[in-house]
Amino acid sequence: MRNKLFAIVLGFLTVSVPLMAHHGAAAYDTTKKLALKGTVTEWFWANPHCFLRFDVKDDKGNVVHWAVEASNPSDMVNLGWSKQSFKPGDEVTVTLEPVKNGLPIGRVVQVVLASGQILKGRVVF
Amino acid sequence: MLRFFFISTLALTPLLIVAAPERAHAAPQQIGSVTNQKAAPAPRHDISGIWDPGNGGIQPLGPAAMPEDGKPEHQVPYTPLGLETLNTHKPSNGTRSVLPGDTNDPVVYCDPQGMPREDLYELRTTQILQTPLNVYVLYQFGKIWRVVWTDGREAPKDPEPRWFGYSIGKWEDDYTFVVRTSGIDERTWVDRAGRPHSADLLVEERFHRVDHDTLELTVTINDPKMYTKPWVALNKLRFKREPPNFDVREMICSPSEFAEYNKIIGKPASGKDAQ
Numbered sequence: 520m521r522n523k524l525f526a527i528v529l530g531f532l533t534v535s536v537p538l539m540a541h542h543g544a545a546a547y548d549t550t551k552k553l554a555l556k557g558t559v560t561e562w563f564w565a566n567p568h569c570f571l572r573f574d575v576k577d578d579k580g581n582v583v584h585w586a587v588e589a590s591n592p593s594d595m596v597n598l599g600w601s602k603q604s605f606k607p608g609d610e611v612t613v614t615l616e617p618v619k620n621g622l623p624i625g626r627v628v629q630v631v632l633a634s635g636q637i638l639k640g641r642v643v644f
Numbered sequence: 645m646l647r648f649f650f651i652s653t654l655a656l657t658p659l660l661i662v663a664a665p666e667r668a669h670a671a672p673q674q675i676g677s678v679t680n681q682k683a684a685p686a687p688r689h690d691i692s693g694i695w696d697p698g699n700g701g702i703q704p705l706g707p708a709a710m711p712e713d714g715k716p717e718h719q720v721p722y723t724p725l726g727l728e729t730l731n732t733h734k735p736s737n738g739t740r741s742v743l744p745g746d747t748n749d750p751v752v753y754c755d756p757q758g759m760p761r762e763d764l765y766e767l768r769t770t771q772i773l774q775t776p777l778n779v780y781v782l783y784q785f786g787k788i789w790r791v792v793w794t795d796g797r798e799a800p801k802d803p804e805p806r807w808f809g810y811s812i813g814k815w816e817d818d819y820t821f822v823v824r825t826s827g828i829d830e831r832t833w834v835d836r837a838g839r840p841h842s843a844d845l846l847v848e849e850r851f852h853r854v855d856h857d858t859l860e861l862t863v864t865i866n867d868p869k870m871y872t873k874p875w876v877a878l879n880k881l882r883f884k885r886e887p888p889n890f891d892v893r894e895m896i897c898s899p900s901e902f903a904e905y906n907k908i909i910g911k912p913a914s915g916k917d918a919q
Contacts, residue, residue: 545741546913563908565901567752570909588909593768593784593893620915 547616547626554614557585562605566591569600571627573611587615587627589640600638609633684856688818691851692774694890695859695883701767705738706837707863707877708764712738720839726870733838740837745906745914749838750831754897757786758807758832759825760847763863764877765836769892772851779813779821785895792823803827805843816850823849834865835877842869852880859883 557573569589574582589595592602605611610633615625627640705711710718712735722730734740736747751757757765768784779792792813799812809828816822825847834841845867852860863878865871 545736546743563904565904566895566897567902568905568909570905572908586908586912588905591895593895596893618913620913622912622915624909624913 546618546620548619549616551617552614552628553617553625554612555585556610556612559605559609559611560584560607562602564592564595564602569595571605571611571613571630573613575623583623585613585615585623585625587613587625589627598639604632604638605630683858686819686853686855689815689821690774691779691821691853691859692772693859694886694888694892695770695772696886697767697770697861697881697883700881703765703767703836706764706835706839708881709876709879710835712740712837714739720875721872723868723870723872725842726840726867729840729870730838733833733840735833735836735838738837743914744910749836750833751836751897752902754899754902755831756788756807759790759809759811759828760849760863760865760877761833761835762786762788762790762808763849763861764834766895767881768895769886769890770883771892784892787894787896799824799826805829807832809845809847819853821851821853823847823851825849839865840870841865841867844869854882857885859885 555573555575557575559571559573561572563570563572568591570586571589572584572586575585576582589600590598595601612631614628614630616628617623617625629637629639631637700708703711705713710720712718720726734742734746734748736742736744736749736752741747751761751765762783762785766785770784771782773780773782777793777795779794780789781792782789788808790808790811792811794813797812799810803810803826805827807829809825811823811825813821813823826845828841828843828845828847830841830843832841833839834845845865848864848866850860850862850864852862854860860880860882861878862876862880864874864876866874
């Protein structure tokens with residue numbers, strides 16, 4: 520229920536404020552929000568965009584390799600992220616907007632760490 | 645090294661510079677401190693400092709005063725050649741954008757932004773230094789600088805094209821510094837939206853020192869081959885002054901980092917290759 524409410528709020532915010540608006544939205548389905556639990560495999564801290572790779576087990580036990588992009592390091596630091604935010608093996612819950620073509624790619628809305636800390640991926644203008 | 649240069653530059657200028665109020669910053673910080681006191685008046689003939697435009701400088705859809713958002717008041721006055729050249733540019737943002745893997749935006753592939761785009765896309769914390777002969781403008785994005793000559797020289801009549809052109813600056817009044825840039829390499833896009841320019845492009849920047857802590861920038865595009873009349877790309881974008889010990893972070897386009905991004909995100913997101 521909380522996720523649903525959160526998704527509705529995010530949906531509203533996405534309409535009124537472009538998400539990471541310095542990057543095009545053409546590839547992403549901005550009407551969808553997925554919240555996935557997984558294990559970090561790589562955290563790439565670089566221009567033009569940082570990205571987080573993590574493995575998600577589906578219902579059948581198959582592992583799906585996801586990759587979500589964030590913004591550039593400067594923007595991410597202002598949002599409280601850092602190069603040390605993740606290491607391989609970390610358990611995370613990632614909320615993302617997926618790409619339209621169905622591949623396991625997306626752009627990050629937020630990440631909840633095992634500690635409960637929330638890192639938001641939204642740049643507010 | 646930079647701070648030494650900044651201080652020694654101030655010592656060289658013959659005019660009285662109003663000193664910034666003393667702030668207790670032991671460590672560099674990214675967000676400029678907010679002062680509760682009213683800003684001191686603008687010093688004369690001085691736009692030096694570390695200037696933060698905030699998020700207003702990012703300009704994701706194209707320049708702030710003329711974004712590519714489909715609105716009628718943001719219709720750029722193209723000539724037929726201008727429109728034809730525009731259509732060869734495939735940007736990755738704005739209403740004309742293509743998928744990330746399909747863009748031919750040169751900046752995506754780490755080509756220099758050049759002028760005027762360095763003012764019109766990802767304009768971030770900007771450092772300005774003045775010497776008796778010129779003004780240096782140091783940009784965070786791409787970690788590049790420009791030189792604006794104030795020694796009275798004329799712009800070259802037959803310039804060797806440069807990504808950032810050739811800039812001449814003059815004080816129009818005590819608080820307004822006007823820069824004219826010409827000789828810009830045709831490979832650059834005017835902005836993120838892909839507006840074109842010819843070798844004849846003339847860019848005018850007006851830097852206006854509003855008060856001690858505020859700078860405004862206005863950018864006008866003048867290219868009769870591509871546009872039927874000059875148009876304003878940036879209209880009084882405001883910068884706030886950061887303290888002199890402010891650490892400006894790097895934002896550099898690395899080809900290897902971009903290749904990695906494109907492999908994991910850019911191409912798959914465009915449906916080019918499955919992972």
